[in-house]
Amino acid sequence: MIHVNGGRGESSYASNSLLPRKVISMTWPIAKEAITNFLCGSATNFPTTLSIADMGCSSGPNSLFFVSNLIQQVEHLRKEFHKPPLEYQVLLNDLHGNDFNAIFTSLPSLLESLNAQVGGCLGPCFFSGVPGSFYGRLFPAKSLHFVYSSYSLHWLSQVPKGIESNKGNTFIGSSTPKSVLEAYYTQFHKDFSMFLKCRAEEGLVEAEKVDAFNIPNYMPSPSELKAHILNEGSFSIHCVEVSRINWNFYATEFQSSSTTTSTSDSAYLIAKNIRSVAEPLLIHHFGEAIMEELFCRYTKLVDDHMLNHKIEFVNLTASLTKMN
Template structure:
């Protein structure tokens, strides 16, 4: 049974649904860019899986933290395409595909389900003759619990989800003042609390998947992380430090209560590659085949390229702010109330635009490809 902080995150953590201006579906270009960048790693993993299997009649694939919008089925379509054309090369019958899309119960699964008929139609057109049926199932629940029967999965994927923790680490209310995540002014106890929460959660995730993935199965995870070994480096926490600046301004102006600010912390941890490697090795169920760090600029939040100018940075600031709003609005609204949201992101846009004009701003991604022992 989930209790306290864990239940709170379970109920509140979801991306903005629907297809509106502030929806995740309309503001997930960074995530799409990262999925595109990491495609060769997934392709290699699923080809290796297929070649090491004895022509399975059905491939069971799970995408954990699928969210909603155009990215939800992007990885699935890439994986199916890779297997299909691998089979054609080898003159094999393409297997049937059972795809499981998982996210927390608050996720907008309806938008995904509405897109399935057109997805199926596109896949049939693109793959041509010999394409096996593809069955898609929604699986609501936390990936920090068991989600599937034992030894039932061939391939597990997750992108930009595992940085979310099962709960806000305990004991931060009075010790992380002025911050909403790990910040440059956070004391060592806060860093320790976040790191230990990540260790517990990631180990639990690996343990649950070790029971569900069959021997020789593959798992590819991409986590919003950091390149540096130091948790307070800008690599992993800068985007939230700028949000904390906005909220502190509102406290100073009496628009947010100080106590409310002190008790708000983001349930997230952006790990280094060394931390990811350490936890995988300690848990022991998976062998690491590949581990790498990539980066994308904050400007990847928008779909257009302009020559740098004041207008360029202001527009990029808007797109980064909308990207963050699509992710953080449910958390902020549940804690501070919906009345401040427009004001928060208007100011956030200006701060982000200013920083983008003066500094190199990037998101870092840790990708790990593994085989089940």
């Protein structure tokens, strides 16, 4: 079962989620435009209740960061249209092992801060945790106004079948056979199509262990993403945008890694970030005993690579509208 490291320790996702937070901020204009277009189109029939779902919410500060921004934008538009306060239903989804308690603990301070930021007139907000896979139905039909997902849809529902020939790799690598690449693509196609179908209905280190371990993860290209959305047929595409962020995500501009903070510092922070996400999956397969040594070696590999290469995380952001 895939989930991030819970709690607030050094290896927790809550303490190592700056990269996703930066990407959420970078891509916020797309979400802002989407909710603005939706509410402006409903100006004469402005909703009295807004139902928002975050698919793959994880735990930690990012879980409520996007929702907070979205509610503030809705409140701004509500006042512009001279509408009374809304009721908000916020549905936070992730797999059963997610640390939902960490999210709920932070709700009182979030609501207090939100109410102050919107001038003390925030309507009732109802938050619910919804454990389960988003590759299936989670909500009643036609119950959602706005669905958001960040750093989640590249995770597949399972490791693809028929990839035993991917020896020496835990994922897609330079030596991965074409048949394995096609197996990952096929699994992504199946999962993503199911995700769109369900949201449309709801919306508005042993060698042997390494060879047996594969990460259920696939990053589609922009053209693949567009093709799947169009072929599935439930949504029209408003935009698909590519954003890039340096592996040294503390840098303010993309530049050679060697000219920013030391690569050793950056490699350590990157390894902590990856560990906060991947460790539960690794422990399930390899056991806990090797984790410190594994990530010590991984930090060294990242450091060596960053000395001579500029490395970026590439992110796809899509804004979709359900078709009538």
